[in-house]
Amino acid sequence: xxxxFTPQEEAFRQEVRSFLAEHLPPADDREPETLARxxxxxxxxRWIGFSWPRExxxxxxxxxxxxILKEEMSKADAPPLGSDFMGLQWVGPALIRHGxxxxxxxxxxxxxxxxTLWCTGYSEPxxxxxxxxxxxxxxxxxxxxxxxGSKIWTSAAHHAKWIFLLCRTSPxxxxxxxxxxxxxxxxxxxxxxxxxxxxxxGNHTFNQTFxxxxxxxxxxxxxxxxxxxxxxxxxxxxxxxxxxESTEMERELExxxxxxxxxxxxxxxxxxxxxxxxxxxxxxxxxxxxxxxGMRYLTNQLRGGHPSSETSVNKLMRGRIEIPMMELATRLxxxxxxxxxxxxxxxxxxxxxxxxxGTPNIQRNIxxxxxxxxxxx
Amino acid sequence: MNFGMTEEQDxxxxxxxxxxxxxxxxxxxxxxxxxxxxxxxxxWKQLSELGWVGLVTPEEYGGAGLxxxxxxVLLEETGRTLFPxxxxxxxxxxxxxxxxxxxEQRRAWLPALADGSCIGTVAVLEEGDSLLPxxxxxxxxxxxxxxxxxxxxxxxxxxxxxxxxVVAFRSGDADEALSLAVVEAHAExxxxxxxxxxxxxxxxxxxHLDGVRVGPDAIxxxxxxxxPALALxxxxxxxxxxxxxxxxxxxxxxxxxxxxxxxxQFGSPIGRYQGVKHPLAEGYVDLECMxxxxxxxxxxxxxxxxxVPLAASQAKAxxxxxxSQMGITGIQxxxxxxxxxxxxxxxxxxxxxxxxxxxxxxxxxxxxVATLGGI
Ligand SMILES: Cc1cc2nc3c(=O)[nH]c(=O)nc-3n(C[C@H](O)[C@H](O)[C@H](O)COP(=O)(O)OP(=O)(O)OC[C@H]3O[C@@H](n4cnc5c(N)ncnc54)[C@H](O)[C@@H]3O)c2cc1C
Numbered sequence: 123x124x125x126x127f128t129p130q131e132e133a134f135r136q137e138v139r140s141f142l143a144e145h146l147p148p149a150d151d152r153e154p155e156t157l158a159r160x161x162x163x164x165x166x167x168r169w170i171g172f173s174w175p176r177e178x179x180x181x182x183x184x185x186x187x188x189x190i191l192k193e194e195m196s197k198a199d200a201p202p203l204g205s206d207f208m209g210l211q212w213v214g215p216a217l218i219r220h221g222x223x224x225x226x227x228x229x230x231x232x233x234x235x236x237x238t239l240w241c242t243g244y245s246e247p248x249x250x251x252x253x254x255x256x257x258x259x260x261x262x263x264x265x266x267x268x269x270x271g272s273k274i275w276t277s278a279a280h281h282a283k284w285i286f287l288l289c290r291t292s293p294x295x296x297x298x299x300x301x302x303x304x305x306x307x308x309x310x311x312x313x314x315x316x317x318x319x320x321x322x323x324g325n326h327t328f329n330q331t332f333x334x335x336x337x338x339x340x341x342x343x344x345x346x347x348x349x350x351x352x353x354x355x356x357x358x359x360x361x362x363x364x365x366x367e368s369t370e371m372e373r374e375l376e377x378x379x380x381x382x383x384x385x386x387x388x389x390x391x392x393x394x395x396x397x398x399x400x401x402x403x404x405x406x407x408x409x410x411x412x413x414x415x416g417m418r419y420l421t422n423q424l425r426g427g428h429p430s431s432e433t434s435v436n437k438l439m440r441g442r443i444e445i446p447m448m449e450l451a452t453r454l455x456x457x458x459x460x461x462x463x464x465x466x467x468x469x470x471x472x473x474x475x476x477x478x479x480g481t482p483n484i485q486r487n488i489x490x491x492x493x494x495x496x497x498x499x
Numbered sequence: 500m501n502f503g504m505t506e507e508q509d510x511x512x513x514x515x516x517x518x519x520x521x522x523x524x525x526x527x528x529x530x531x532x533x534x535x536x537x538x539x540x541x542x543w544k545q546l547s548e549l550g551w552v553g554l555v556t557p558e559e560y561g562g563a564g565l566x567x568x569x570x571x572v573l574l575e576e577t578g579r580t581l582f583p584x585x586x587x588x589x590x591x592x593x594x595x596x597x598x599x600x601x602x603e604q605r606r607a608w609l610p611a612l613a614d615g616s617c618i619g620t621v622a623v624l625e626e627g628d629s630l631l632p633x634x635x636x637x638x639x640x641x642x643x644x645x646x647x648x649x650x651x652x653x654x655x656x657x658x659x660x661x662x663x664x665v666v667a668f669r670s671g672d673a674d675e676a677l678s679l680a681v682v683e684a685h686a687e688x689x690x691x692x693x694x695x696x697x698x699x700x701x702x703x704x705x706x707h708l709d710g711v712r713v714g715p716d717a718i719x720x721x722x723x724x725x726x727p728a729l730a731l732x733x734x735x736x737x738x739x740x741x742x743x744x745x746x747x748x749x750x751x752x753x754x755x756x757x758x759x760x761x762x763x764q765f766g767s768p769i770g771r772y773q774g775v776k777h778p779l780a781e782g783y784v785d786l787e788c789m790x791x792x793x794x795x796x797x798x799x800x801x802x803x804x805x806x807v808p809l810a811a812s813q814a815k816a817x818x819x820x821x822x823s824q825m826g827i828t829g830i831q832x833x834x835x836x837x838x839x840x841x842x843x844x845x846x847x848x849x850x851x852x853x854x855x856x857x858x859x860x861x862x863x864x865x866x867x868v869a870t871l872g873g874i
Contacts, residue, residue: 123508123568123798124501131500186500379874393874396866403868407792407813414502414791421503435787438780483773489783490776494756497771 125417127190134187138194141167146200160201161236170204171214171234178218178226179234185420196369208278209233209240211364212357213286216304220345220353229284229306241309243273243287243331244354251484254298254351258289258333260305267291267305267343269313269336277478279316279329282309288354291347304350306342313337323470361479362433368413371443374468375405378451381465385454392454405447412439431492434485441476441485448472502794508572515551515576523582525843531583532699536660538583543615552586553613556593560609567735567800571742571793578746581846583700585618587739588656592619594735595665599679599719599728607716608663608681619663621732622652622682622706630733630859632726633674635667637708639722644715646670646722648682648708658704659693665719666708667729675726679719686711698853700846734807736858737815738796744818744854745789751829751847752782758833769832778828785821792817809871816864819855826851 127135145163147156164170167181173188174180183191195203204210214233217226232238249256258271269289279285285307292301309316313336318326345353382402385392392398419432448469452459459466476482490496504512522542523531531539546552555570556562570590577586593612596605611617627634639646648668655664662684670678682689688711693704720728756779759770769775796810826848830837837844855861 123504123794124802125795125798126802127500189500379872382874399869399874400862400865402874403816403865403872406868406872407817407865408788410795410813411788411792411817414795415787417500417502418787418791418794421501424501425503432787435784438784439788483777486773486777486780489780490770494770494776494779494783496756496759496776496779497768499771499773499776 127186131186131190135190135194138191142194142198142200146198149199152201157201157205158236161204164203165235170236171210171230172203174214174218174230174234179230185423189417189420192367193369196367196373199373204234205236206233206239208242208286209238209284212242212360213240213284213306215360216286216344216353216357219356220304224341225306225344238284239278239282240284240286241276241279241282241331243276243279243285243307245275246272247274247330251481253288253354254302255294256288256290256302258287260289260291260303260338262291262340263337265340267338267340269305269307269333269338271333273331273333275319275328275478276316276331277328279309279331280318280326285309285331286344286357288350299351301348302350302354303347304344304353305338306344307333307336307338311336311338321471321474323467356428358480359429359431359433362437362485363416363419363429368409368416368436371409371412371440371447374444374447375402375409378402378405378447381451381454385456387454387456398450398454401446401450405443405450408439408443412436412443415439431488434480434488437479438482438485438489441482444472445476502791504572508569511569512572512576514549515573516579518545518549519576519580519582523580525580525846528581528583528700528846537693537699537702538585538660543584546584546586547613547615552589552615553593553609555590556597556609556613560597560605560613562593562609562613566797567738568794568797571738571745571797574739574742575746575749578743578748578850579750581700581747581750581850585620585657585660587743588620588661589615589618590739591621591656591732591736592661592663592665595621595679595728595732596681596719598731599725600681601719604681604716604719612663617662618657618660619665620655620657620661621665621667621736622655622658623667623729623733624652624654626651626653628654628856630863631674632677632729635669635677637666637668639668639670639678639680639713641722642712646678646680646713646718648680648711648713650708652706652708654703655691655706656701656703658691658706659702661691664689664691664706665732666706667725670723676723677726677729678722679725679728679732680713681717681719682708682711682713688712696853698846698849700850701853731807733858734796734811735800737811737864738793738800740854740857741789741793741796741811741814741818744822744851745786745793747847747850747854748782748789748818748822748825749786751825751844752779752786754843754847755779755782755829755832762834775832778832782825782828785817785825789814789818789821809868812859812864812867812871815859816861816868819861819864822851823855 172181172183176182260267260269287305287307291303313334315332317330382392387395451465452469550563553562554565558564596608612619637650664682666682670676688709690707693702759775760768762769792814796814799806799810829844833844836842
């Protein structure tokens with residue numbers, strides 16, 4: 123056990139800090155041109171897709187360097203590393219693991235250069251937690267698949283150029299996990315229609331996406347026909363490990379402390395209320411645990427493992443932390459919470475994060491069944 | 500950066516586990532807990548000979564010279580089997596003497612503590628049951644270059660069996676004007692007795708000090724300046740206790756998971772029902788967090804001292820809440836069998852109730868986390 127960073131790792135941290143000192147745009151400037159400039163500077167450093175292998179266009183950074191990079195970026199409240207979030211977090215890694223050479227060459231450079239935006243098509247109107255029961259079908263027709271069905275809750279589909287999609291290519295037989303195929307589909311394809319769905323905050327972030335005789339070249343299949351479940355298991359673990367990064371929680375905690383310092387509760391400074399103090403301390407402890415869990419799992423990966431069921435641990439931790447944290451924030455705001463503002467907005471959006479990527483019950487099932495070996499229900 | 504156990508640590512774990520599984524199964528634990536001393540002298544001797552009692556005592560004082568990041572592995576295993584022994588107390592007394600004592604004092608006491616021939620413990624708490632420096636009232640009355648102690652220490656682990664007590668007392672009015680001294684059980688005016696304990700595998704009691712004279716050779720460091728040493732000692736206690744809690748929680752959790760696989764109702768193992776499997780999954784999340792927080796705190800003791808107070812408090816606060824919940828869940832998921840004397844589940848529940856307040860409960864530690872976190 124050694125949590126000290128090596129001199130090389132510390133030097134890398136310094137490099138990130140100097141980069142931030144030079145390139146970090148002001149907090150109130152997130153204009154598209156500014157972000158484009160930011161992403162170009164990052165791309166020059168190869169810090170977008172930093173841990174991907176260099177031969178795939180990544181930075182060849184170690185997992186530890188990647189951890190340091192993300193941590194420093196988050197502390198500085200920097201804009202994201204690259205704009206194609208899903209492309210970077212799970213589509214790219216899935217391509218690297220399962221893609222053919224020409225597929226990697228076609229897709230990876232655009233993801234790294236933020237020229238594409240990917241969205242993800244798993245859920246369907248009748249299919250949520252039980253993903254393997256999906257019904258969107260693709261029929262083979264020569265060198266193409268013909269895709270029919272509809273996906274729902276597709277985040278960013280209204281901006282995306284590509285969708286990472288799961289469909290059924292043969293009926294459920296012996297195993298319901300067999301016969302599912304992963305396709306990479308251009309959102310410009312004829313026959314796709316995207317209809318907005320407003321989230322409870324009134325924002326348009328996700329959609330229902332319809333596929334009507336959409337023709338997809340067979341060459342856009344990722345992995346073997348019928349073997350898409352394998353691809354998606356890895357992708358889901360990557361999605362959860364992204365969702366469960368503690369850095370964002372750390373920022374929220376700092377903001378919550380600030381709020382508590384200037385708030386009053388029952389006519390007294392809120393920090394004189396022991397329940398407020400202990401609640402904040404509990405969040406801080408839970409966030410530390412999350413961060414350290416992440417570091418332990420990183421060590422497993424350094425020793426050769428891939429992200430897997432253990433990512434459900436921090437996904438559940440995040441669920442335990444974020445909603446109560448926002449509840450405390452709204453409690454501190456009191457009646458003022460009715461007036462709107464960024465806290466109020468976040469207090470509502472976190473109800474979505476806990477569901478996206480798989481609900482808490484599903485994470486509990488994963489742990490109980492795959493880690494503890496309890497029977498399936 | 501590397502957050503994994505070393506091969507040596509894995510080896511230590513498997514050796515300790517093998518030893519305890521073979522030598523101290525639950526019947527043995529129950530038997531030992533039933534004796535007047537509360538532990539088996541024979542096993543204690545073996546444990547000492549294996550070098551585990553003096554695991555973190557430096558080699559020049561007769562120990563194995565390993566670190567606290569290794570010690571937590573040992574304590575996790577003794578916790579897992581609820582092994583009754585004065586190990587934790589001896590480690591604490593040794594640490595106090597090593598941290599705060601002079602070279603002579605270390606030579607005087609550490610070898611006997613490391614080889615198990617002397618049972619040591621620490622005596623800090625008083626009737627008010629508070630760890631805050633200002634609540635330590637026992638005063639050392641100066642008498643030449645010695646001090647005289649008049650009063651009582653409560654909740655002293657192994658009070659009845661200890662040969663040596665590291666006693667905390669006050670040497671001035673400022674909150675932090677504290678001192679530490681070694682008081683031997685046979686010294687004049689010293690009396691101790693074991694009290695009743697909810698957890699039969701842990702003994703504690705009261706130390707009576709009736710005009711006990713403590714000479715300069717037994718005072719650790721300078722009078723009135725042991726505040727920082729005592730704070731470190733309490734952090735060590737919180738970390739060591741968290742390690743035993745983690746082990747016990749793992750033992751209880753494994754036992755409950757096994758029961759959920761074995762017990763059948765409504766035609767299938769009860770572990771299939773979410774009302775059973777989900778609390779077990781949450782328990783797993785708790786165990787993972789306990790581990791991470793504990794290992795970090797133990798590492799900090801060896802390598803990053805300024806992080807110890809926060810890390811120790813986070814580890815102990817989390818463990819206190821999580822293990823208590825696991826005790827409650829453990830009984831419930833066992834059904835009526837869990838409510839019997841014969842089942843081992845209640846021994847774990849009892850342990851959780853012993854461990855929660857030991858070296859500070861979650862209220863104490865969360866308050867400290869808040870203060871250290873700037874609020
Ligand atoms: C903000 C947000 C963004 C999203 N983005 C995307 C996206 O980009 N692409 C995409 O494909 N999907 C997306 N999703 C969908 C998300 O993956 C699903 O919502 C999620 O998997 C749950 O499915 P569901 O909503 O159909 O709920 P259901 O599966 O119907 O579940 C409803 C309730 O029943 C519980 N439940 C269901 N099955 C079980 C069981 N076996 N045991 C115990 N409890 C159970 C659930 O825990 C939940 O509480 C997004 C969702 C949100 C909220």
